[in-house]
Amino acid sequence: MSRTRARLAATGAVVVLAVTGASSVAAAAPAATAPTGSVVVHENTAFLKDSALNGVVVIPLPSATPSYDNTSGFSTTFPVTGGQVNLPAYYGNIQLGGGLLFINVFTGKSAVFKQLAFSADNWQLTGVPVDGTAPVALLDPAGDTQVTKVGATQTLTAADLQVDAEGARYVDSKLNTTFFKGGQSLGSLSLTFTAGS
Template sequence: MARTGIRLATTGAAVVLAVTGVGGVAVADTTAAAPTGSAVITVDGAFLAKSVLKGIVVVPLTPATAAAANNAITATFPVTGGAANIPSFSGDVQFGGSLLFFNATNGKSVVFKQLDFGVRSWKITAVPDGGTNPVALLDPLGDTQVGRTGTTQSLTASSLQVDAEGAQYLDKALGTTYFTGGQSVGSLALSFTPGS
């Protein structure tokens, strides 16, 4: 092979190695970072007491966690997705975990998955197990504060209330008349940092 052919072949191989990232040069990882944060729902003692008297139990399922303190239960749901701008009231935030509602008086239950906070609708929705359509479960109301620190957005609501649609669905699914629209459950603290 002539020297010109060898030079061209060598140059071609170098270009292929450079383009494919082979030959000792690392290719940059372009995996986007997922959004982070959490929704912390604090269920107050008054709601807990009334629920227990009616035989209603609500349990957050993994990866959500629950803890008891000061006559209240806090349920923490990790952020798993979404693209939201809470101060501009747009987008949505998705949470990991599920919610199990159980009626101890008759054994009926329902599990909600795919929890989502629609910033524009200002509702927490979830899809009942076996279903495909989301149900509006909870509405952040009362004294609400929206903020941003760096890239982290936040929402706090002094009152988290049962949505009328959720109340109707839960009463039917659990065979009860316990739930009503506007029923106060507790409070909400949400933090959300968008992915990159």
């Protein structure tokens, strides 16, 4: 074999190896993606007025995003940070970013919750007190609830969002108030969850 043919053969082998290597890289499994979505808690104006008259203020903490409209009230968006859930089958758990700070401006007492989550098993929004480890049930979707699933995206809308009795007792004890009651209507909830891969 002449030198020219040998060089062409070697070059061809390199090209075949490069293409084969590129193909194996392209065929590799794509990187896993995290789940996305959010939980939006909407406080209606009636609840806001009642809580203000009683000296109770609820402040969302980062990475939650608050917004206010003078007609419809106050909303807070909590981003999905993890978890897996099947809303139509009522099981699973979604972890949320952000936290909640409750303040009684009359007494100066406060309560802080971190590690917010939505439990489809118990149909509750929960939070872990900053000085504790066990989650406390805070809010319960109620009233007219709609659950849908399209592809990997699931949604839940609840026309009513109520204070859970456990959360009411816990927050009242921390704030030294009797404002919160189990079943107390706060507003509404919407949840969107898209599974990761």
